[in-house]
Amino acid sequence: MASIVGPEGLEQAAETLRRGGLVAFPTETVYGLGACVWDERAIARIFEVKGRPRFDPLIVHVSNEAMRQACVAEWPERAQQLADRFWPGPLTLVVVKSAQVPDLVTAGLPTVALRMPAHPLALALIEKTGAPIAAPSANRFGRPSPTCAEHVVRQLGGDIDLILDGGPCTVGVESTVLSLVDTPPAVLRPGGVPLEALEQILGPVQKSWTAAEPSGLPKSPGQLPRHYAPRTPLQIVTDPHPIPGRRTGLLAFTMPRDTEGFAHVEVLSARGDLREAAARLFAALHRLDEADLDIILAQPVPEMGLGVAIMDRLRRAAHMPQS
Ligand code: TXA
Ligand code: MG
Secondary structure (H helix, E strand, O other): OOEEEOHHHHHHHHHHHHOOOOEEEOOOOOOEEEEEOOOHHHHHHHHHHHOOOOOOOOEEEOOOHHHHHHHEOOOOHHHHHHHHHHOOOOEEEEEEEOOOOOHHHHOOOOEEEEEOOOOHHHHHHHHHHOOOEEOOEOOOOOOOOOOOHHHHHHHHOOOOOEEEOOOOOOOOOOOEEEEOOOOOOEEEEOOOOOHHHHHHHHOOOEEOOOOEOOOOOEOOOOOOOOOOOOOOOEEEOOOOOOOOOOOEEEEEOOOOOOOOOOOEEEEOOOOOOHHHHHHHHHHHHHHHHOOOOOEEEEOOOOOOOOHHHHHHHHHHHHOOOOO
16 A cells, blocks of 8 residues: 655655656646656556556646756747746646657657646645656546545555645546647547636637547547546436435535435535635545445536536546537
């Protein structure tokens, strides 16, 4: 079992990464499963431990300008503008990679996904390691992302070297993935930075997280329809009622009028705040999944701000056709 350490274990965590180990660490979005980006053996182990297909590339986390430069071959003006505005923070930029970044990290793509996380422990860990950290979310492939150390322990605790516990994640949904190699820039995954905020800087962006490529392969390899899924079947329902004879769970956006007959109820934000709802989403899904239910009924949230990312995760959890 991986040992769990708090901020006092930072040096141990950095040393583990430098020696080729796998360390789960907190970011402001979700917990990541990190390896030193230059270490191909450690990177390969990430794919194994997660059960992640090799065609799905990893995000590279940097803490300073020199690391950013080491990873990219081209850094367009608008990349700098976006970094100035949103880094450190939940925005991942897809740009042309440098030769140094191992192909395993980018799944053979000529591009690399980069971000500078805002969590102080994540930044300190990258600095102390002295290298960028490649890290997917620290969940098994296709399961809901972890937003606290306990989620990581349950999913991956037996297979990794160390868990750095930094408390619950404040944003709660993964970073927005924006491709700058497309014109206009394409959002490959809605996330912690709302589309509206990006469009203030870039003008209109392509909303590419639902459309498949002509090849039939998703543009962002992580866009498999069934993702973030709890084991319990989930349906999105505007006016949910308990289903007779079945243990029905309710994932409500705001305080529901009537919860009678539901076996388990999770309220994302009693006051209807989308940020609060995002921060609580994955923990609520994890709890519902453990409540021994036959079905989870999830109420839709307004598709604005962080609501776009929340609905994206709910649709993937429900494996419904994307709208
Ligand atoms: O908030 C986050 O982004 C978290 C924390 C740990 O930073 N990480 C995360 O990583 O969500 P992951 O591996 O679960 O999702 C990365 C997404 C995937 O959808 C992947 O396909 C996409 O980024 N991606 C990575 N590299 C890419 C590339 N070169 N081109 C297009 N998409 C890429
Ligand atoms: Mg993930």
